[in-house]
Amino acid sequence: MTAPLPQGATIGILGGGQLGRMLAMAAARLGYRTVVLDPAEDSPAAQVANGFIHAAYDDTPALKKLLQQCDVITYEFENVPVATALSLSEEMSVFPPPEALEAAQDRLAEKIFLNTAGISTAPFLSVDNDDDLARGLERFSGGVLKTRRMGYDGKGQRVFRSADAGAHEGVFSEMGGVPLILEALVPFRREISVIAARAADGSTAIYDPAENEHRDGILHRSTVPAHVDAGTLAAAKQAAIDILGSLHYVGVLGVEFFVLDNGKVLVNEIAPRVHNSGHWTEAACTVCQFEQHIRAVAGLPLGDTGRHSDCVMENLIGDEVLRAPELLREPHLMLHLYGKTEIRPGRKMGHFTRLTRS
Ligand code: AMP
Numbered sequence: 321m322t323a324p325l326p327q328g329a330t331i332g333i334l335g336g337g338q339l340g341r342m343l344a345m346a347a348a349r350l351g352y353r354t355v356v357l358d359p360a361e362d363s364p365a366a367q368v369a370n371g372f373i374h375a376a377y378d379d380t381p382a383l384k385k386l387l388q389q390c391d392v393i394t395y396e397f398e399n400v401p402v403a404t405a406l407s408l409s410e411e412m413s414v415f416p417p418p419e420a421l422e423a424a425q426d427r428l429a430e431k432i433f434l435n436t437a438g439i440s441t442a443p444f445l446s447v448d449n450d451d452d453l454a455r456g457l458e459r460f461s462g463g464v465l466k467t468r469r470m471g472y473d474g475k476g477q478r479v480f481r482s483a484d485a486g487a488h489e490g491v492f493s494e495m496g497g498v499p500l501i502l503e504a505l506v507p508f509r510r511e512i513s514v515i516a517a518r519a520a521d522g523s524t525a526i527y528d529p530a531e532n533e534h535r536d537g538i539l540h541r542s543t544v545p546a547h548v549d550a551g552t553l554a555a556a557k558q559a560a561i562d563i564l565g566s567l568h569y570v571g572v573l574g575v576e577f578f579v580l581d582n583g584k585v586l587v588n589e590i591a592p593r594v595h596n597s598g599h600w601t602e603a604a605c606t607v608c609q610f611e612q613h614i615r616a617v618a619g620l621p622l623g624d625t626g627r628h629s630d631c632v633m634e635n636l637i638g639d640e641v642l643r644a645p646e647l648l649r650e651p652h653l654m655l656h657l658y659g660k661t662e663i664r665p666g667r668k669m670g671h672f673t674r675l676t677r678s
Contacts, residue, residue, distance in 0.1 A: 322520065323479060323620040325391055327351040330370070331617060332390035334377065334404070335397030336363025338668060339594050339632065342602070343396055344369040348608035352618065355389045357382060364395070364658045377404050387411050394571060394617045396593050399470060399471040415520075415570040415617040420592035423567065427468045427501045430590060437566040439559050440586050442578070447500040450488045456502035457483040468499045477537070477640050479505065506586060508578035512546045515598035517612045517622055518569045525612060525622040527605065530597050530633075532576070537544035538666065542597045542633045544604065552583045555607045572613040574598060596668075600633035601625075603654035603673035629678040633671055641669035652673070 323445055325331075329345050333340045336358030344354040344365050355371035356363065366372035371389060374592065375382030377400050386393070386408070393414045395405070398421060405418035423433045431441045446468075447453045456463055461483050467476035478495065480487055492500070511534070515527045531546035532539055546553070560575045567573075574595025576588040598609040607615075607623030636643065641663060647655050657670035 322619055325352065328353065328392040329502075329618070330355055330389055331614065332357065332359045332386045332393040333365060333369070333469070334393065334395035334451070336360060336365035336369075336372070337396060339396035339596075340365030341368055341658060342599075342610045342656075343394070343594065343613060346608065347614045347618075350611065350614055350618065352614065355386060357386050362661075364660060367659045377401050378664065383408060392614070392617055395421070398592055404461045413617075416573070416592045417568060417570065420567045420569055420573070421462050424590050424592045425469060426584075427466055427589070428499070431501070433566075434563070434587050434590075437562055439562060439583070442503040442506045442586055442588075444501055444503045447502050450490065450492045453488040453491055453500075453502060454463050457488055460502065460504040462505050464505055464543045465495065465500055465502050467495060468501050471536065481505070506578045506588075507580070509581050510546065510548060510579040510587075511576065511588070512548060512552075512556060512579055512585070513542070513574055513576045513595065513597040514556050514560040515572060515574055515595055515601065515609050516557070516564055517609075517616050517625075518564040519616050519622050520570050520619060522565075523622055524561055524564055525625045526560060527598065527601055527609070527625045528555055528627050529556050529577075530600060532597050535637075536666070538637060538668075539596045539635055540637075541635075544600055544627065544631055544633075548579055549583055552579055552585060555583075556585050559585065559587060563587075567592075571616045572598070596635065598672075599671050600631050600673045601627075603633075603675060604629045604631040622640055626627070629675040631673050631675050633673040635668055636670040636672065638665045638667055639663050644670070647672050652676075 330353040333356045336356045341364040353370040355364040356369040358372040449616045462480040503526040511532045512529045517525045528545045529546045530542040533541045574591040602608040652675040655672045
């Protein structure tokens with residue numbers, strides 16, 4: 321086991337969004353410095369980090385500079401190129417391991433990895449032309465067609481409620497002519513997620529599962545505890561532990577699940593990073609997901625995941641952020657704004673967590 325990072329050491333963060341911002345704030349609280357690398361000029365994380373490298377993820381001189389300034393590297397964005405993570409990992413520890421990025425970036429590779437690890441998912445098949453799609457729609461009596469790469473918040477998806485004749489025609493090119501995956505439409509009762517962490521010594525820490533509601537494909541609300549029975553909670557937590565072990569993971573991982581009528585869980589997707597559905601931990605737990613991730617990558621012991629309150633977290637999307645003054649007046653409510661000055665529809669501007677019972 322390697323020694324923990326000493327005080328004043330620097331953690332490099334690939335990606336400068338709000339997740340990076342909250343990681344940088346947690347790192348500062350533990351006495352670490354951070355340097356953020358992001359292609360966007362005004363990134364929320366750069367506002368609070370000690371250093372900022374404004375560059376593309378594959379900019380070799382910029383990556384060299386990052387290596388010179390840092391002692392360990394992590395990321396807040398799962399579409400960092402795997403080649404970048406691999407080349408950095410030749411020089412310095414990169415956590416979570418680049419293999420986790422690889423598994424999460426391609427929905428087909430992700431499902432194959434999960435099924436090989438003994439974890440259930442929706443039935444799926446790969447789609448590389450309209451004929452593949454026709455066969456899949458027939459087999460699953462409809463389905464959800466997704467781009468294999470770069471999809472998030474429901475982007476790059478199309479739902480087919482049945483296998484109507486001709487429904488497949490021209491769809492492959494309409495979806496951009498890129499590799500696709502068709503998943504069976506899961507008649508889920510609820511969606512839950514688990515935020516889990518693993519340290520380099522193999523110890524794990526898991527938060528209580530949250531129940532998630534989406535609007536327009538974007539997470540709207542996470543409620544804890546989730547309205548599912550103890551068997552379902554245990555199955556979801558066990559699946560998360562199995563995934564962490566299979567990936568020799570170090571850091572925080574988000575796992576999203578569908579809960580079926582019979583209480584069984586299917587993994588929808590994994591995110592090798594801190595996760596929006598774990599923001600509630602900031603207000604309702606002693607050690608939040610951001611600190612937990614920093615602890616893991618810095619080689620510190622993982623923290624207590626105990627929850628002192630029930631809670632509901634809601635995202636503030638677009639002009640919902642204008643509710644901030646009114647939310648600030650509420651007791652038992654923690655507001656977090658991301659420092660984004662331009663309001664755009666669909667843009668995550670902040671979130672709040674309302675403590676509902678302690
Ligand atoms: P994703 O980008 O894969 O997380 O999908 C966004 C949302 O679409 C999920 O949170 C679900 O609400 C819905 N969804 C995705 N895949 C399926 C599926 N196979 N069956 C039913 N609903 C799905």
